[in-house]
Amino acid sequence: MTLKEYYETLGISPEVYDFATEIEKGLKDRFEEFDRIAEINQMKVLWAMQKNKLSEAHFNATTGYGYNDLGREALEQIYADVFKTEDALVRPQITCGTHALALALMSNLRPGDELLSPVGRPYSTLEEVIGIRPSCGSLAEYGISYREVDLLPDGGFDFEGIKEAINEKTKLVTIQRSKGYATRPTLSVDRIGELISFIKNIKPDVICMVDNCYGEFVEEKEPSEVGADMVVGSLIKNPGGGLAPIGGYICGTKKCIENAAYRLTSPGLGKEVGASLGVNEKFLQGFFLAPNVVNSALKGAVFAANIYEKLGFKVIPNGTESRHDIIQAVEFGKPELLIAFCEGIQAAAPVDSYVKPEPWAMPGYDSDVIMAAGAFVSGSSIELSADGPLKEPYAVYFQGGLTWPHVKFGIMMSLQKIIEKGLAKI
Numbered sequence: 001m002t003l004k005e006y007y008e009t010l011g012i013s014p015e016v017y018d019f020a021t022e023i024e025k026g027l028k029d030r031f032e033e034f035d036r037i038a039e040i041n042q043m044k045v046l047w048a049m050q051k052n053k054l055s056e057a058h059f060n061a062t063t064g065y066g067y068n069d070l071g072r073e074a075l076e077q078i079y080a081d082v083f084k085t086e087d088a089l090v091r092p093q094i095t096c097g098t099h100a101l102a103l104a105l106m107s108n109l110r111p112g113d114e115l116l117s118p119v120g121r122p123y124s125t126l127e128e129v130i131g132i133r134p135s136c137g138s139l140a141e142y143g144i145s146y147r148e149v150d151l152l153p154d155g156g157f158d159f160e161g162i163k164e165a166i167n168e169k170t171k172l173v174t175i176q177r178s179k180g181y182a183t184r185p186t187l188s189v190d191r192i193g194e195l196i197s198f199i200k201n202i203k204p205d206v207i208c209m210v211d212n213c214y215g216e217f218v219e220e221k222e223p224s225e226v227g228a229d230m231v232v233g234s235l236i237k238n239p240g241g242g243l244a245p246i247g248g249y250i251c252g253t254k255k256c257i258e259n260a261a262y263r264l265t266s267p268g269l270g271k272e273v274g275a276s277l278g279v280n281e282k283f284l285q286g287f288f289l290a291p292n293v294v295n296s297a298l299k300g301a302v303f304a305a306n307i308y309e310k311l312g313f314k315v316i317p318n319g320t321e322s323r324h325d326i327i328q329a330v331e332f333g334k335p336e337l338l339i340a341f342c343e344g345i346q347a348a349a350p351v352d353s354y355v356k357p358e359p360w361a362m363p364g365y366d367s368d369v370i371m372a373a374g375a376f377v378s379g380s381s382i383e384l385s386a387d388g389p390l391k392e393p394y395a396v397y398f399q400g401g402l403t404w405p406h407v408k409f410g411i412m413m414s415l416q417k418i419i420e421k422g423l424a425k426i
């Protein structure tokens with residue numbers, strides 16, 4: 001069979017195939033640039049693995065207390081070397097990104113300290129961690145106050161406002177790299193560096209933490225190379241490479257990681273305990289694959305941006321903008337389009353392709369939400385996935401894709417569903 005025939009067997013019509021192929025042809029230069037970044041990051045990871053003499057023995061499982069878990073120690077040193085930090089905490093006991101961020105905050109702040117977000121409201125799950133929305137066990141309950149300074153209307157930093165907000169209590173600054181579900185632009189590593197320098201000029205001993213979710217390996221360098229004291233993220237996003245079945249990481253200064261480790265386990269125990277139960281191999285192999293997986297996700301994001309921009313929809317980022325995370329948003333303006341898009345992503349999945357996603361009232365949201373995911377790892381958003389709230393502007397947010405051919409197929413399938421329902425014309 002030819003490629004076109006394979007696509008037809010899988011439900012892609014010749015007209016969608018031809019349209020998508022034309023779009024792909026125009027993306028050669030973008031793809032080359034992504035390949036170049038992936039190559040740099042692949043060498044970075046390989047270098048760290050060789051430097052730390054990664055060996056088969058590191059894949060052995062530990063149980064119980066997990067003393068002398070050599071694989072865990074090698075893994076953490078490899079992360080520290082890749083992120084160019086003094087130390088790292090990379091654990092299956094860190095259950096997700098929110099947990100990693102909460103851990104970094106709770107372990108490095110003390111009662112009476114203040115936390116500052118100079119880039120506006122953080123990711124929604126952090127509202128409960130901080131206590132912006134009252135919640136059991138929040139930082140607010142421990143007497144840790146919080147301030148935020150919004151970005152300017154043009155997306156720039158409000159330097160004056162930030163300067164005013166920094167006071168004698170300010171202990172930690174949290175900077176979210178990715179836009180998440182907000183409409184502001186994602187921050188480049190260079191812009192994060194600029195912000196950190198500004199803050200450290202005012203108060204040199206303040207801890208600067210970056211929520212690095214969805215940003216790892218998108219650029220040649222990470223925020224920890226431009227002054228961040230801690231970078232934090234989830235292993236079921238970029239750095240897990242699709243293989244990590246759970247986990248989170250914090251890379252940073254010795255002191256910050258020490259604080260986090262004593263909080264994660266216990267005072268007196270710190271990094272010395274925490275059995276890895278055999279997941280080290282997946283963590284390491286996933287980290288090895290991650291630069292290439294992120295490359296696929298980036299290609300998919302730009303491919304989709306160009307397809308839907310061509311059809312007249314607003315896409316964020318737009319088809320030509322530089323990329324600083326793997327998330328792509330498309331504003332559809334109509335619920336039927338959003339639903340059809342998600343049906344297409346689901347139908348393209350390797351797992352659960354036969355189910356139809358339905359909007360539902362998910363806890364914590366103020367409208368119905370539709371989600372499409374057919375992943376090997378439950379909830380993994382480095383695998384191709386999409387979701388969107390059923391409210392104006394009916395935007396879908398999608399990300400991930402372990403291989404470029406699969407993301408390409410997923411996007412084509414989303415378009416196929418939209419065309420079949422007569423919701424757009426090509």
Ligand SMILES: *Cc1c(COP(=O)(O)O)cnc(C)c1O
Binds near residue numbers: 096179180211
């Ligand atoms: C995903 C995400 C989080 C939270 O991670 P979970 O693993 O879903 O808990 C925090 N911040 C940003 C920017 C994210 O994208």
